[in-house]
Amino acid sequence: xxxxxQTPRYLIKxxxxxxxxxxxPISGHRSVSWYQQTPGQGLQFLFEYFSETQxxxxxxxxxxxGRQFSNSRSEMNVSTLELGDSALYLCASSSRGHPxxxxxxxGTRLLxx
Amino acid sequence: xxEVEQDPGPLSVPEGAIVSLNCTYSNSAFQYFMWYRxxxxxxxxxxxxxxxxxxxxxGRFTAQVDKSSKYIxxxxxxxxPSDSATYLCAMSVQDSGTYKYIFGTGTRLxxxx
Numbered sequence: 249x250x251x252x253x254q255t256p257r258y259l260i261k262x263x264x265x266x267x268x269x270x271x272x273p274i275s276g277h278r279s280v281s282w283y284q285q286t287p288g289q290g291l292q293f294l295f296e297y298f299s300e301t302q303x304x305x306x307x308x309x310x311x312x313x314g315r316q317f318s319n320s321r322s323e324m325n326v327s328t329l330e331l332g333d334s335a336l337y338l339c340a341s342s343s344r345g346h347p348x349x350x351x352x353x354x355g356t357r358l359l360x361x
Numbered sequence: 362x363x364e365v366e367q368d369p370g371p372l373s374v375p376e377g378a379i380v381s382l383n384c385t386y387s388n389s390a391f392q393y394f395m396w397y398r399x400x401x402x403x404x405x406x407x408x409x410x411x412x413x414x415x416x417x418x419x420g421r422f423t424a425q426v427d428k429s430s431k432y433i434x435x436x437x438x439x440x441x442p443s444d445s446a447t448y449l450c451a452m453s454v455q456d457s458g459t460y461k462y463i464f465g466t467g468t469r470l471x472x473x474x
Binding site: 252254279281290291293296298303304336338342349350351352353354355357 | 393395397402403404405406407410449451453458459460461462464465466467
């Protein structure tokens with residue numbers, strides 16, 4: 249079974265721009281979560297989607313948004329980028345069969361200049 | 362107080378040593394306990410997953426959960442240089458129809474050849 253895939257793997261943007269990241273979960277997984285990982289803060293939860301509905305949201309500003317499509321693929325958008333948004337953005341999926349666990353993708357490394 | 366505490370390390374051990382990695386937690390409602398391994402610039406990889414007190418073994422890895430002490434451990438036997446990575450503990454609990462995941466900050470492990 250293919251794992252979680254994320255595109256692109258690397259991005260360089262400048263302040264003020266916007267960015268869209270994509271995540272394809274493991275086949276059959278309907279829950280997708282997004283995390284931001286930085287050396288200082290560790291893994292911070294952004295939001296979770298299940299069946300195209302946002303079920304949970306972390307403490308991030310409204311510049312961070314997401315959506316999920318009917319095939320469970322998910323996108324995350326960050327508008328008006330700031331230097332502090334430079335991070336590894338991770339997507340994780342989970343299944344009904346193992347609801348308490350998550351499987352992560354390789355991440356998208358975003359650098360904001 | 363953080364819900365999950367994990368010593369950041371770094372922890373350096375010689376090849377072949379037994380490694381013990383630990384996390385403590387404060388929320389007695391946590392149901393699932395996970396260990397992830399994260400290599401530099403990669404996404405976290407799920408190593409072990411358990412939901413009950415006691416030990417669970419998988420090859421050179423043993424996960425131990427002590428719910429009465431709110432303490433979990435990961436033991437690595439016959440450690441190899443390829444085990445050098447950051448190890449994240451994670452816990453989850455069902456909350457309003459979804460799962461809330463809390464991650465430790467990670468322990469950096471270096472196994473010296």
